[in-house]
Amino acid sequence: MIRLERVEDCCGCSACANVCGHGAITMVVDAEGFSYPKIDESLCTDCGLCARVCPIIARKSMDLSAKTYKSLYAGRLKDEAALRRSASGGAFWALASAVIADGGVVFGAVYDDDMRVVHRSADTLEGCRAFQGSKYSQSDTYQAYREARDMVRSGRKVLFTGTPCQIDGLLRFLIKKYDNLLTMDVVCHAVPSPQIFSDYISLVNRRLKGRLTDINMRDKSTRGWSHAFTYRYDLADGRSLVDQDKTVDWGRLFFSKLIDRPSCHECKYTNLNRASDITVADFWDDDNMRPDLRSPLGTSLLMANTDAGERMLRDVADTITMSAITEREALQPCLQRPTAADSRRRQFWGDYHAHGFGYVYRRYFDDTNYQKFKNMIKKILKTIGVWHPKE
Ligand SMILES: Cc1cc2nc3c(=O)[nH]c(=O)nc-3n(C[C@H](O)[C@H](O)[C@H](O)COP(=O)(O)OP(=O)(O)OC[C@H]3O[C@@H](n4cnc5c(N)ncnc54)[C@H](O)[C@@H]3O)c2cc1C
Ligand code: SF4
Ligand code: SF4
Ligand code: SF4
Structure with a gap:
């Protein structure tokens, strides 16, 4: 056990x-x-x-330095409307479209009615839209694994997408290999706490005086594809707001290294040894090695790891423009090493449990000069024993 x-x-x-x-x-x-x-x-x-x-x-007990990839590409979806909805170059949409056209079913991460991130299935292209876009919170795969097992056993073609550990977990849970199952993982920075994400959603709901039904954190409508998060908030009352200054920057929390799952800081998938058929990621080209592959709407890295993955990429070649790239051009931090935890992680969680989200948000993430000044005054008052935070 x-x-x-x-x-x-x-x-x-x-x-x-x-x-x-x-x-x-x-x-x-x-x-x-x-x-x-x-x-x-x-x-x-x-x-x-x-x-x-x-x-x-x-x-x-595996040799994780053994590289599994067979070919590497940078690609961009030809369908511009779908590319705009994608987190990077739309690699997922190309794969999902091919599987749906073949009568198959696709699994991916969505926001449920309470804005929790969960894995669901879809057998229409319309249904796959909800999988597009990165959800920066850990997704729950519990039900999806069973459903995917039943689907592959019934002989239906299945595309299962998720983080590398979710794909590896699924494949091991299935025990047997199935020719009708194709898997796609994303290169993964880390997954943040669903609890903090839920607190964040409540805060945004309060600030926007409404109820969120969707967030796109990589909205391309104003600045195109960019390292900086641009938010589109969709609310139940029909409002759709882009980059509102009233709201809160989840990117600051996501990249803080304070709220990630502990296993992510020892991740065994931040390498070129992959469990999936196809790995996709952002192709940023930060070192300016392939300016010819830049796109204002995003470029995906695509890595075929198995024969089935290579066949699939050949099958979608008419929907996505692909160019072969070298390993050096493909490499990025999360293919080389796990994301290190922030040294204040333990202190952060202690503060969260003692004082709540509002307190840690102001203390760790709100870095306006006014807030910095307030934090400094509070620290002094706390040190000299005249202020005791209650939140
Ligand atoms: C938590 C997280 C961390 C990431 N870290 C990096 C990184 O460090 N470097 C990098 O290059 N790329 C990273 N990515 C991947 C990248 O942002 C894009 O998802 C990827 O390039 C695919 O682009 P696309 O245009 O095909 O995506 P889209 O069409 O937007 O497809 C999204 C795909 O991501 C899956 N997905 C979305 N959210 C989750 C989730 N919470 N859990 C599991 N699967 C999810 C969906 O199921 C779908 O398959 C990360 C993605 C996530 C979700
Ligand atoms: S699979 Fe279930 S029964 Fe078997 S060792 Fe694990 S917990 Fe026990
Ligand atoms: S990693 Fe997955 S299989 Fe292993 S203990 Fe955790 S939940 Fe279970
Ligand atoms: S960083 Fe590693 S352990 Fe964490 S979710 Fe991603 S693949 Fe899993």
Whole structure:
């Protein structure tokens, strides 16, 4: 049976909970908002299956320096409307369109009615629209793994997309290889806490005096494709607001390294050893090696890791403009090393649990000069013992 001694050893994929035929494992949310398996030992027969399918345990004994890719490309979707909705160059849409046209089903991350990020399936192109766009919070794959298993067993073509650990978890949970399953992972910086994301959504709802139904954090309508997050907030009352100065910058929280899942700081997928058929990412070309591949609306990196992945990229070649690139041109930080945690991580969570989101937001993320001044005064008052924060 799985015995988790360190939170860093679990990416929360839910493969173990799904594979246990005795219902001995449930996924339980911890104080940071991340899910971990909890085992009911009275139901466990000690068959060892959960440990055998765990992707993190498996990767601990693998040679992760062994490169798996077969070919590398930079690409851009030809359909401009779909490219505008995509986080980068629209690689996902090209793959999803081909699978849907073949009568298949696509799995990806969406916002549910409460703006939580979860994995769902779609068998129409219209349904796949909700998968477009990066959702910067950990997605829940628990139900999707079972549904995907039933679909592949029925012989239907399936495209399952997600973070590298989610794809590896799915493949191990399925145990057997299926020719009708194609997988696509994204190069992954880290996944932030769903709990903090939920606090952030509540804050935005309050500031916008409404209820969010969607956020596009990489909106291209005003500045095109850019490193800086540009937000489009869609609200239940029909408003669609771009870059409102009243709202809150999730990018600052996302890149803070304070709220990521602990396993991300020891990620075993920030390398060229991939579990998926196809890996996609942003092709930023920050070192200006391929200016010919720049696009104001985004360029994707596409990495074919298996024969099936190579075949798929050949199949979509008429919908996406692709150019071969070198490994040096493809490499980016999250293909080389895990994102390091901020040294204040423990302090941050202590403050969060003691004082709540409003306090940590102001203390760690609101860096206007006025707020910096207020923080300094509070620190002095706290140090001399005349102010005791209650939030
Ligand atoms: C949490 C996260 C971190 C990322 N970090 C990097 C990075 O460091 N470097 C980099 O180059 N690219 C990163 N990406 C990938 C990048 O932003 C694009 O998703 C990718 O280039 C695909 O582009 P596209 O135009 O095909 O995407 P889109 O058409 O926008 O497709 C989005 C795809 O991402 C999946 N997805 C969205 N949100 C999630 C989520 N929360 N969990 C699982 N899957 C999700 C969807 O299921 C879909 O398959 C990250 C994405 C996510 C979600
Ligand atoms: S060892 Fe077997 S029975 Fe026990 S929790 Fe794991 S999968 Fe379930
Ligand atoms: S990484 Fe996945 S399989 Fe391993 S313990 Fe965590 S949830 Fe279970
Ligand atoms: S950084 Fe690694 S461990 Fe974290 S979600 Fe991404 S692939 Fe999984």
